[in-house]
Every structure is written in C-alpha cells, then in structure tokens.
Amino acid sequence: MTNTVIRTTLRSDELSCPSCVPKIEKALLALPGVQKAEVKFASGRIEVEHDPALSDVNALVNSIAKTGYAAKPSAF
Secondary structure, three states: OOOOOEEEEEEOOOOOOOOHHHHHHHHHHOOOOEEEEEEEOOOOEEEEEEOOOOOOHHHHHHHHHHOOOOOEEOOO
16 A cells, blocks of 8 residues: 655635634644645645545545635646
8 A cells, every 4th residue: 555645736715814824734734644734825825745545635625614714726
C-alpha cells in the first residue's frame, strides 16, 4: 500500500478576515491523510497536501464548509 500525497488547490472568495485562516487550516488538518494545509488570506487560495484515498477533494470542501466558508477546487 503506497501513500500518495497530492497537492490540491482550492479557492474561496469568502475570506473576510485573517482570523478565518487558522480555523480553516485546523479543520483541514483534522482530516485523515491531510499533511499540510495553508490558507493564503490575500488571494483566497487554500493549498492542501493530502492522500486522496483518505480525504478526497469533496472531504476538503466539506470540511471548509463546516467552518462557514465556501471553497471550490481551483486549477491554480
């Protein structure tokens, strides 16, 4: 069994204040297989390094939604 870690970039247009950054990062890091989560407040980019077999993109988006923010996969 190999652990495949991929980097997924999400984007949110709803980051209204810097205090949401640690909230979103903490929620993402609580998911299985997530190794790194970095929220770029200024650009609305959310970069996540994760094992898609343990937490897929939908799990990432749903985790962010539970913190009260909408995010969607982004190509860049």
